[in-house]
Amino acid sequence: MSTTPGSTPGISRRTMLAAAGAMGALGASAALASPAAAQSAQSARAGKPVIGRARGELLHAMSFNIRYDRVGQTHPGEPDYWPERAPLTTEFLRLEQPTVLGVQEVLFHQLSAVEEGLGRHYKMVGFGRDGGAGGEYSGIFYDARRLTVKWWDQLWLSDTPKVMGSATWGNTVTRIVTWAELHDTVTGRDFVHINSHFDHQSENARRRSAQVVRDQVAEAGLPVVFTADVNAAAESSAPYDTLVTDGGLQDTWLAADKQLTPYAGTFPGYETPDPNGTRIDWILATPGVEVRSAAINTWTKDGRFPSDHAPVQALLKI
Numbered sequence: 001m002s003t004t005p006g007s008t009p010g011i012s013r014r015t016m017l018a019a020a021g022a023m024g025a026l027g028a029s030a031a032l033a034s035p036a037a038a039q040s041a042q043s044a045r046a047g048k049p050v051i052g053r054a055r056g057e058l059l060h061a062m063s064f065n066i067r068y069d070r071v072g073q074t075h076p077g078e079p080d081y082w083p084e085r086a087p088l089t090t091e092f093l094r095l096e097q098p099t100v101l102g103v104q105e106v107l108f109h110q111l112s113a114v115e116e117g118l119g120r121h122y123k124m125v126g127f128g129r130d131g132g133a134g135g136e137y138s139g140i141f142y143d144a145r146r147l148t149v150k151w152w153d154q155l156w157l158s159d160t161p162k163v164m165g166s167a168t169w170g171n172t173v174t175r176i177v178t179w180a181e182l183h184d185t186v187t188g189r190d191f192v193h194i195n196s197h198f199d200h201q202s203e204n205a206r207r208r209s210a211q212v213v214r215d216q217v218a219e220a221g222l223p224v225v226f227t228a229d230v231n232a233a234a235e236s237s238a239p240y241d242t243l244v245t246d247g248g249l250q251d252t253w254l255a256a257d258k259q260l261t262p263y264a265g266t267f268p269g270y271e272t273p274d275p276n277g278t279r280i281d282w283i284l285a286t287p288g289v290e291v292r293s294a295a296i297n298t299w300t301k302d303g304r305f306p307s308d309h310a311p312v313q314a315l316l317k318i
Helices: 028-032 035-045 082-096 108-118 203-220 238-245
Strands: 057-065 101-105 123-124 141-142 147-156 176-182 190-197 224-229 281-285 291-296 313-317
Touching: 028 203, 057 082, 057 190, 057 224, 057 281, 082 108, 082 147, 101 108, 101 224, 108 123, 108 141, 108 190, 141 176, 141 190, 147 313, 176 203, 190 203, 203 238, 281 313
Parallel strands: 057 101, 190 224
Antiparallel strands: 057 313, 101 141, 123 141, 147 176, 176 190, 224 281, 291 313
């Protein structure tokens, strides 16, 4: 497919790496929540998962911006200090055990905290946005007891998507999209997981990035689960219009049969989650994917958050 300016790369271009390269406290709105949400809120405080490991044909998807480690810029006791957040990240993921997990911002040395929480049966695809182990990852973790990778690829969100580190849409920060075609040995079905982290400054870059994902979904020819920190408001932004309003994808938070937690903005920044905040972290799915439940998980331990973002979760049947 053409990668000249104005075009968008498709998921069918499998030129980089194949599966053989795969690397090994709740918001103030709780009082307004449904009984199911309130019960799940209590479970989270009690150390029980909101969704936990999926059973049968169901699949637990999660999007989690880990928050990169600002080495040398944070200090013990500060909420952003990674050495104190790392065990929280591990404990949270050990509790929830998503079947597929899209992470954002995580640096190479932070991957071990994710891997420890998920366990030895999980594998990951993706590499740093600067190439190799360099820079932030938008990797995809998957439960290899159930899922196998048929193909995967990573593209740069720019006019030159195969050029490592490229950025041409007005963003000064390099942005990437990672995707994997997965086979589910439980159901016998294939699906595609796309994971990304859109730019935080350039509206043009966010809009163009959404167009890339839209085209990837169209070319996949399979059910798709999209996880991302979109850095844009659900229900009222150009990326949302491209992917959901006009693009036809399901917003799993709205489509869910049950919302297991109270609503909260997904970027609390280590503060009390805002019941009037903005959802900038999304899980979207193609029509036909059943959305049994969804959650915005504001889990804490001893008053500490694992990240400045709240992980978002969905229980799906593909």
